[in-house]
Structures are given as C-alpha cells and as structure tokens.
Amino acid sequence: MExxxxxxxxxxxxRHDDVPSLGLTRRMRRNRKADWSRRLVRESAxxxxxxxxxxxxxxxxxxxxPVEWMPGVDRLNIDEAVRRAAEAAALGIPAIAPxxxxxxxxxxxxxxxxxxxxxxxxxxxxxIKREVPEIGIICDAALDPYTSHGHDGxxxxxxxxxxxxxxxxxxxxxxxxxxxxxxxxPSDMMDGRIGAIRTALDxxxxxxxxxxxxxxxxASAFYGPFRDAIGTNATLVGDKRTYQMDPANSDEAxxxxxxxxxxxxxxxxxxxxxxxxxxVARVKDHFRVPTLAYQVSGEYAMIMAAANNGxxxxxxxxxESLLAFKRAGADGVLTYFAPRVAKKLKAGA
Ligand code: PBG
Numbered sequence: 001m002e003x004x005x006x007x008x009x010x011x012x013x014x015r016h017d018d019v020p021s022l023g024l025t026r027r028m029r030r031n032r033k034a035d036w037s038r039r040l041v042r043e044s045a046x047x048x049x050x051x052x053x054x055x056x057x058x059x060x061x062x063x064x065x066p067v068e069w070m071p072g073v074d075r076l077n078i079d080e081a082v083r084r085a086a087e088a089a090a091l092g093i094p095a096i097a098p099x100x101x102x103x104x105x106x107x108x109x110x111x112x113x114x115x116x117x118x119x120x121x122x123x124x125x126x127x128i129k130r131e132v133p134e135i136g137i138i139c140d141a142a143l144d145p146y147t148s149h150g151h152d153g154x155x156x157x158x159x160x161x162x163x164x165x166x167x168x169x170x171x172x173x174x175x176x177x178x179x180x181x182x183x184x185x186p187s188d189m190m191d192g193r194i195g196a197i198r199t200a201l202d203x204x205x206x207x208x209x210x211x212x213x214x215x216x217x218x219a220s221a222f223y224g225p226f227r228d229a230i231g232t233n234a235t236l237v238g239d240k241r242t243y244q245m246d247p248a249n250s251d252e253a254x255x256x257x258x259x260x261x262x263x264x265x266x267x268x269x270x271x272x273x274x275x276x277x278x279x280v281a282r283v284k285d286h287f288r289v290p291t292l293a294y295q296v297s298g299e300y301a302m303i304m305a306a307a308n309n310g311x312x313x314x315x316x317x318x319x320e321s322l323l324a325f326k327r328a329g330a331d332g333v334l335t336y337f338a339p340r341v342a343k344k345l346k347a348g349a
Contacts, residue, residue, distance in 0.1 A: 044326040046319065048092040048345050052138060052292070053338035056229045057081055057124050058101045069225035070297055071304045073336050075101050078124045084339075085132045091342040095136030097185065097334055098124055101230050102145045110154050111146035114172040122179035129180035138212060139181040141173045141197065142188040150227075150236030152188035152243065160243055166193045173197045177206040185269070187214040189243040195263035212292065213265035216253035216279055219244035222272045222298030229297065253279045254286055261289060269334070272296040274321060277328040284329030293325050294334040315340075319349060 031041045056067065056075040064074035076084060085096055100120045106113045113119050125137055142152040143165065149155060153165025165188065173184045184201070186193050194213050201209050219241040227233035245252060257268050268287070270280045271294035284291045303321065307314030318337045325333045335341070341349075 044323065046323045046326050046341070046345070048342045049094060050322075050326065050330075050332045051093050051338040051342060052095045052097055052332055052334040053088050053093050054097040054099060054294075054334050054336060055081060055084060056101060057098050057120055059103060059120050067225070067229040069228040070301055070336065071308060072340075073229065073300070075229065078120075078127050081124055082127050082131045085128045085135050088339055088342075089132050089135040091339060091346065093135070093338050093342050094332075095138050095183070096128070097138040097140065098128075099140055099226075099230055100124075100145050104231065104235075107146055107148045107235070109148055111143035111168060111172075114143055114146040114168065115175055117175045117178060119175075122175055125176065125179040125181055136182045137180065138183040138185050139176040141169050141176065141184050141186040141193075143168060143172070144188075144232055144236075145230050148235065150232040152240065153190055158238070162190050162243075163192070165190050166196050169193050170196050170200045174200055174204055174206075177201055177204070177209045181209065183210040183212050183267075185212040185214060187217060187271075189214065189217050189240075189245070191259075192263070194260045194265050198264035210266040211264060212267040212269055213257075213260035214271055214294075215257045215260040215265065215268040216276075216283065217244050217269075217271045218247050218276065220247065220272050220275075220296070220298070222275070222296045224298055225301045226297035247275075250279055250282060253283060257283050257287060261287065266290065267292055267331075269294060270330075272299060273325060273333065274299055277324060280325065280330050281328045284331075290331050291329060292332045292334065293328075293330040295321065295325070295336070297336065300336040315344060315349070319344065 031037050058075040058077055060077045062077060063080040064076050067073045067075060088096055098121060102113060121139060128137060144150055144152045151160050153160045169186060169188060176184060184197060186197060194211060198211060219239060260268055267290040269292040270276055270283060273293040273295040280293050303314065303317050306312040318341060322333055322335060322341060
C-alpha cells in the first residue's frame, strides 16, 4: 500500500515566520482589519513598568529652573525632586535616575566633590529614600558633573587615566550606596570599574545594591542637551572618544557587555537608544539578561523640537519611539518622557 504523503509542518521561528502555504493567498492585511484584531496579534507592548525617569538636581532655593535645550525638562531642588519622585511613584514609574548640576565652584580636576557624603546627590538620595521609599533610585557613577574639565575620570595632561579614575569611582559608588542608592550605574566607561565597584560594595555590606552598567556607551553627539542640563557643555575639554565607544562598532558592544557581566553587572544598558537599536537587539539576543536602553537627551530634544514646530505629533512620536525599544528587546528605557508617557498610558493610550 502506498503511504500517504505527509507534508512536514515547519517549525516557525517566530509566530509570523514560515507559516506553511496551503496554496492559498496569504493576505497580511486581514489581521489588521480592526482594532480588536490588531490588539490580538500585537507582539510587544509598552507599559509604565518599563520606564526609568532621569531627573536633574540643583542646589537652589528655587524649586525648579528650565533646561533650555530640553523643553519640558527642569532642574529641581531637593524638595521639588522629592515631590516629583512621589508623583512618579504614584504613576507607577518603577525608578528614577538623578543627575546633579554641581556648582562650578565645587568642581576640581579630580572631582573630589563626588566623594563628599554631604554632596547634592547624597542629600537628595537620602531625602527621596526617606519620603518615597517605594521608588527605585538609580545613581550614575562618573566624575563629569564634578570635574573642572568635564571628563568622566581624572587626567594626566591630555590623557584620561583609567585605574586612578576607577579608584575614585569606587569611593563615589560607596558614598551613594551609603546614602541609600538602590542601583549604582557606572556611566564612565573605564575598564574594570564594574568589578572594582562590586567588590567594594560587597566589602562594605552593600551586597544588595544592584549595578546597572552603562555597558555599551558610545561617544555620541546626542548627549549635547544633557551637558547643557548639568553644565558641562562649556567646560568639556576635547571629547570622550578614548573611553566611550566608536559609533561604528557593534561586535565591540558584545565584548563590553560580556566583561561587565563577568565583573558582576546585574543589568546592562545601551546608550544612546534609537540610533543603536541594532545593538540593543543583538545584546538581548546574545545574552538574554536584563537589558536597558537610554533614550538620551538629544533624542528627546529632537522629538520635542519637531513637535513644538508642529512638524510631528509629539505624543505619537514619543509612544512610537518607546515601543520601538520594546520591539528591539529592551526590558526598560530611561526616558525624559517617563511621567508624560505614564500619564498617557494611564489614560489608555
Ligand atoms: C555622564 C553621562 C552622560 C549621560 C549620562 N551620564 C553624558 C556624557 O557621557 O557625556 C548622557 C545622558 C543624556 O544625554 O541624556 N557620564
């Protein structure tokens, strides 16, 4: 007897790949015909749980002052930062990431103010932890807000020194952890800093403090408005290409992430965001670890500038840009839009 012809059913790689043809026309638009159907087949979603809100701190009797190059973003004094953190927590935003505008008089070549346990960051972290204990606080470790030359480490002549910088970063991380930081996020791109910080945190009883490594951080033009916000634009001597990554490289991002994970990073981050979604996708696919992306100041400023000119629908561009991170595989996004998105999502966007 002749055996029946069995056509093997190919195993799809994803639920839209390689659906076997039955000789009929596959019409891709059928699933898009109505809202219920589009919702049913949607592959990724943005939720408030995906958001980290970067905020700027200042030492001032004024509650807030606008950042000129980032419309809608303010520098906040500590009381105001506490209020905004409470609002963010009420909206369901999991974490904030504070950055300080350090008075110019306090900046020096070695960034010594970073080690002052009474500095603006440490005072703000203590106040926010006390008043809004339910929100996560992610603190940058890098010296640029504190150095007179605007670099993330200490210098010898024209060179940014690696190991000497790591030593200071370790002290900075400990000061922040003592103040109550939940997560230390080294953004400096010195070699070996994750391991050094992990060892020091564990040695001081901070085993529970997480590390979110700025693992693949590129020497990017998109940080311009951030440097206006923390007042390093005018002071930065040269550029950061001897420590931040070359925008041309992607294999190197895999090596950077691998090292940071080996050294003890709990989460890794790619920065900037949208222009580097290929790197986000590659890192997530390769390592399957918590992978964050940073929609940086320049990305925010571009959307805001176009929206304020009437050239883009700001809300739609904001939501689409953030959904793109989720589609690429990011577990979360640092975005200056966080409270605005959270409000939109709450309203059912
Ligand atoms: C500092 C730091 C930078 C950003 C985060 N931490 C700027 C830089 O490296 O020059 C950029 C964030 C943004 O542009 O939104 N190490």
